[in-house]
Amino acid sequence: MFKSILVPLDGSPLAATILPKVVELAKTCNAQVTLVHVCHTEAFGMGETTPGVMAAAPAAEKKACEAFLNQAANELKGQGVDVSATCVEGVPAREIIAFADKNKNDLIAMATHGRGEVAWVLGSTAEKVVSHATVPVLLFRVMEFKPPLLKEEFFL
Template sequence: MYKKILVPLDGSGLAKSILPQVVDLAKCHEAEVTLITVGTISAVAHLAEMAPSVVTDTMGALKRASEKNLKEAANELKEKGLKASWVYQTGIPAQEIVQYAAKAPCDLIAMATHGSGEAAWVLGSVAEKVASHATVPVLLMRVIEAQPIIEKGQLPGGP
């Protein structure tokens, strides 16, 4: 059913938390996996008032770091017996992901989302935008980050 799975990663542990499910799906369907990271100019917008070379250098450093993360993640998938590749794009994340999935073509987009927060209500999350605009099925895995029951310093005599 699925022969090519696209997995957007942003360098966070949350984004990578989808990978165990992707491994299972890819093995079950004998699918290849493509990892994608989309670099955004907004990531360095705060540097716009500096010399253009600072922006260019920072974008280059972010791209190199992202490519390193993508290579490492792809190698981990290959070690698990999967056919894996990666791609780095620059642009608007949701738009680039949807366009790449259609162009490749991919049968499934699989991504993790935290699915909450005030910013998501106002701006919408990348996952929500991908799910709304993709022309292929989208698997969203909601990751709930554990919160400590008792904050540090709340216990009497505690640290």
């Protein structure tokens, strides 16, 4: 079925909640897993903009990205999954699709963040990947738990 699964992660604990399901899928299919994080360096430039800060920002993000991905990869390896990890630079949806095509991944498995209707109006990375990927995309809906508002709290 699937032999090479691409798992884009954004560095958030919410996105990483799909990893147990990815492990299950990879073991069932005897598939290799590639974890990828896209450093969206165009986002830098807010606040302090000295040349030193501008040069250090992408390097700092890449270092944090590598640490996060290595930790996630080690957890998967510990569960018997053949896994690799890499960081790439660019616009997330575009880079995820290009990476899958270039590396001949036959499935992209990623989280949706469940941020509500605003994400659909503005367009999310997951929606763009689903719309433009040339391989199947498996989306895991994950939502941040928010306790219900109690009546007593609402009227205080």
